[in-house]
Amino acid sequence: MTSLDTFILEIEKRKENEVNLMETTLAKTKQEIEHTKETTIKQLQEQYLNEAETKSNREAARIVESAKLKAKKILFEAINANMDSTFETVKDELRTFVQKPEYREMLVKMINYSKNTLGSNVIIHCRDDDRLVLREMDIQIGSPIDTLGGVIAEDNEGKKELDLTFEELLRTCEDKVKSFLLERMMQQR
Numbered sequence: 169m170t171s172l173d174t175f176i177l178e179i180e181k182r183k184e185n186e187v188n189l190m191e192t193t194l195a196k197t198k199q200e201i202e203h204t205k206e207t208t209i210k211q212l213q214e215q216y217l218n219e220a221e222t223k224s225n226r227e228a229a230r231i232v233e234s235a236k237l238k239a240k241k242i243l244f245e246a247i248n249a250n251m252d253s254t255f256e257t258v259k260d261e262l263r264t265f266v267q268k269p270e271y272r273e274m275l276v277k278m279i280n281y282s283k284n285t286l287g288s289n290v291i292i293h294c295r296d297d298d299r300l301v302l303r304e305m306d307i308q309i310g311s312p313i314d315t316l317g318g319v320i321a322e323d324n325e326g327k328k329e330l331d332l333t334f335e336e337l338l339r340t341c342e343d344k345v346k347s348f349l350l351e352r353m354m355q356q357r
Contacts, residue, residue: 251346255338259316262334266317272301275319278332279307282321289324 265271275298282290292302293310295317302309313320318333338345 247350251349254349255342255345258338259334262316266295266297271317275301276305278319279305279321282319282330282332285330286321286323286328290321291324291326293320293322294318 275294279290279292279302282292289308291308291310293313294302295315296312298317298319299309299312308324310320310322313333315333315335318335318337320333321330322328
């Protein structure tokens with residue numbers, strides 16, 4: 169073997185070593201790239217799975233809250249309908265009450281209260297049916313009013329007025345009555 173053959177052998181060995189080194193490096197690089205790819209894919213899958221779960225939970229919470237609000241709305245509409253019915257029942261009871269002797273006593277109390285509040289010279293507006301009672305009391309009677317019961321009193325100058333009709337008394341107490349009824353209804357649930 170000549171030096172040229174030795175040199176060629178040496179070059180071929182170097183070439184073979186370099187090729188082996190390159191193949192090893194390539195295999196390692198491929199392995200690293202594959203590992204990075206798998207890790208990235210796994211991370212992305214977890215990320216999107218978490219995002220999807222979060223969005224799903226948010227949507228589910230929104231749907232549940234919406235359903236709760238609708239249920240509350242239905243409940244309050246039913247309560248209001250029930251209260252309207254209750255107020256109609258109260259009005260029916262008041263229509264019956266004006267036929268009883270106790271109503272006459274209440275009229276006397278209303279007129280005395282009106283006199284104490286507005287002065288002794290008051291003008292009383294009342295239902296046509298109540299005029300007989302007021303005539304017996306020697307009270308100045310004004311124009312008739314359309315009401316379930318009660319009176320509207322005004323001072324003799326017409327500057328001050330006191331509305332003691334059942335409708336007005338119900339209206340001024342309506343919020344208190346509704347709160348009371350609502351509280352009672354919630355306790356029964």
